Amino acid sequence: MVCRLSNRLLNICIASLCRAHRLDKAETVIADSIRLGILPDAVTYNNLIDAYCQLVGVDAAYRVLDRMREAGISPDVVSYNSLMAGAAMEGLLPRLQGLFEEMCQKDIHPDVWSFNTLMHCFFKSGKLDEANKIFWYIMNNDLSPSPATFNIMINGLCKNDFADYALTLFWYLRSCGLVPEIITYNILIDGLCKAGRVKAAKRILKELGKSGNAPNAITYTTVMKCCFKNRQFRQGFEILSEMEHKGYTFDGYAYCTVIAALVKVGRKKEATHYMEQMMRNGIQLDIVSYNTLINLFCKEGNLEAVSKLLCEMEDRGLECDKYTHTILIHGLCRSGDIKRARQHLHSMNMSFDSKLVAYNCVVDGLGKDGQIDNAMDMFKSMERKDTFTYSSVVHNLCKARRYRCASKLLLSCVRNGLKILDSAQRAVLEGLSESGFPSDANKIRSIIRIARMSHY
Incomplete structure (x- = not known):
C-alpha cells in the first residue's frame, strides 16, 4: 500500500514538473526515487515521453523507450501515441508511420487515438485519400470513434478546401445518430465561412440552435466575421445584436472583429464606443487587437492616441509586426507627414517582402503629395513590385x-x-x-x- 501510494505521488510530481517545463527537475526526482527504492512505472515514463515530445523532440522522447525496457517495463499504446503525437507536431509523417508500424509489430494494438493522430497528420500533409481511408477504417472496425475523430475529419476536409464534403459528411453522421459537440459545429461553421459559404454557415448555426446545444461566443464571432469579410454588414450587425441580447461576454477577438467592421463602414463613433467598452471590461489586448485600434486612430488622424497605444504595447513586451508598421506608415502618409513615413520605413528591421505594402504606401503618398520625382526614384529602387x-x-x-x-x-x-x-x-x-x-x-x-x- 505504501509503495503504491509512493508511486502515485511520484507520478503526480513528475506530471506537475513536466507541465511546468522542468524536465531537468523531473529527471532528478526520478533518479532520487530510484535510490530510495521507489521504482518508476509505465505512467511515470509515459509522462516523460509526452514532455520530451513537446519540449525537446520526438528523437529524445523515443530514447525513453530504451530506459523503460531496461527497467523491465514494456512500452504500451500510450507510449506510442505520445510519440506519434510528437511526430505529428513536428510534421514528420514518415516517422509517424514508422512508429505506427513498430507498435503493430510489437503486438501493441492501436486504439482510436492512434488512428486519430495518423489521420490528422495525413490531412496536414495534404494526403486526403489516406486520411479518408483511416476514417472509414475506424468507422467500420468497432474502434469506437471519439468526438475528436469527427472533428479531425471535418476540420481536415475544410482546411484542404473540401468544405462541401465536410458538410455532406456532417449531415450523414447526423443521420446515423451522431450528436455533434459545440466544437464540431464551430469547426464546420468556420470552414464554411472561409470557403465563402455564408448561407450554409448560417443554416448550420440555426441547426445548432435546434439541436439543444447553445451557440457560444466563438460560434457567433466566426459567422459575424464572415459576414463582415463578405461585406454583408447588415447581417453581421444583426448577429452582433443577437450576441448582446443573449448576454454573451465578448473576448478581444470579437471586439476587434466588430471595431474593424465599424471602421470599414465609416461608423467611427460606434467603433470608439466598443473600443472603450473593451478597455472598461479589462480585455487583454494581443498584437492583432492593437493593430485594429492603431488602424482606427490612424484613420481618425489621432496620432497622439496611436503613440499611447505604442507605448502601452512596449510596456507589455509586445513587439510591432509588419502590419503594425504598415498601418503606421499608411497613417503618416494620409496625414501628409511623408518625411516621417519614409524614416519609419527605413527603420523597419524586416525583409523587403515584408516591407512591400509599406513601400507601396510611401510611393503612393509621395505621388499624392506632388513629389512625383521622389516617388519615381523610390519606385525604381524597389526590389519587388x-x-x-x-x-x-x-x-x-x-x-x-x-x-x-x-x-x-x-x-x-x-x-x-x-x-x-x-x-x-x-x-x-x-x-x-x-x-x-x-x-x-x-x-x-x-x-x-x-x-x-x-x-x-
Missing part, C-alpha cells in the same frame, strides 16, 4: 499630367502580363484623349484588348 505598386505610380503620373510616361509604364506592364487596376488604365486613356492625343489612347486601348484576349 506588385499590381498596386504599378497602378499607384501610373495613377500618380496621370495626376501630375505626365501621361506619356504613364502610358509607357502601362504598356510595359500589359506586354509583360502584369495587371494594372482599371482605374489607372482609365486615367491614362482619358488623360491622353483630353491632352490632344486621342490616336495614342486608341492604340493603347487596342493593345490592352488584344492582351486580354490572348490571356483568355
Whole structure:
C-alpha cells in the first residue's frame, strides 16, 4: 500500500514538473526515487515521453523507450501515441508511420487515438485519400470513434478546401445518430465561412440552435466575421445584436472583429464606443487587437492616441509586426507627414517582402503629395513590385499630367502580363484623349484588348 501510494505521488510530481517545463527537475526526482527504492512505472515514463515530445523532440522522447525496457517495463499504446503525437507536431509523417508500424509489430494494438493522430497528420500533409481511408477504417472496425475523430475529419476536409464534403459528411453522421459537440459545429461553421459559404454557415448555426446545444461566443464571432469579410454588414450587425441580447461576454477577438467592421463602414463613433467598452471590461489586448485600434486612430488622424497605444504595447513586451508598421506608415502618409513615413520605413528591421505594402504606401503618398520625382526614384529602387505598386505610380503620373510616361509604364506592364487596376488604365486613356492625343489612347486601348484576349 505504501509503495503504491509512493508511486502515485511520484507520478503526480513528475506530471506537475513536466507541465511546468522542468524536465531537468523531473529527471532528478526520478533518479532520487530510484535510490530510495521507489521504482518508476509505465505512467511515470509515459509522462516523460509526452514532455520530451513537446519540449525537446520526438528523437529524445523515443530514447525513453530504451530506459523503460531496461527497467523491465514494456512500452504500451500510450507510449506510442505520445510519440506519434510528437511526430505529428513536428510534421514528420514518415516517422509517424514508422512508429505506427513498430507498435503493430510489437503486438501493441492501436486504439482510436492512434488512428486519430495518423489521420490528422495525413490531412496536414495534404494526403486526403489516406486520411479518408483511416476514417472509414475506424468507422467500420468497432474502434469506437471519439468526438475528436469527427472533428479531425471535418476540420481536415475544410482546411484542404473540401468544405462541401465536410458538410455532406456532417449531415450523414447526423443521420446515423451522431450528436455533434459545440466544437464540431464551430469547426464546420468556420470552414464554411472561409470557403465563402455564408448561407450554409448560417443554416448550420440555426441547426445548432435546434439541436439543444447553445451557440457560444466563438460560434457567433466566426459567422459575424464572415459576414463582415463578405461585406454583408447588415447581417453581421444583426448577429452582433443577437450576441448582446443573449448576454454573451465578448473576448478581444470579437471586439476587434466588430471595431474593424465599424471602421470599414465609416461608423467611427460606434467603433470608439466598443473600443472603450473593451478597455472598461479589462480585455487583454494581443498584437492583432492593437493593430485594429492603431488602424482606427490612424484613420481618425489621432496620432497622439496611436503613440499611447505604442507605448502601452512596449510596456507589455509586445513587439510591432509588419502590419503594425504598415498601418503606421499608411497613417503618416494620409496625414501628409511623408518625411516621417519614409524614416519609419527605413527603420523597419524586416525583409523587403515584408516591407512591400509599406513601400507601396510611401510611393503612393509621395505621388499624392506632388513629389512625383521622389516617388519615381523610390519606385525604381524597389526590389519587388506588385499590381498596386504599378497602378499607384501610373495613377500618380496621370495626376501630375505626365501621361506619356504613364502610358509607357502601362504598356510595359500589359506586354509583360502584369495587371494594372482599371482605374489607372482609365486615367491614362482619358488623360491622353483630353491632352490632344486621342490616336495614342486608341492604340493603347487596342493593345490592352488584344492582351486580354490572348490571356483568355
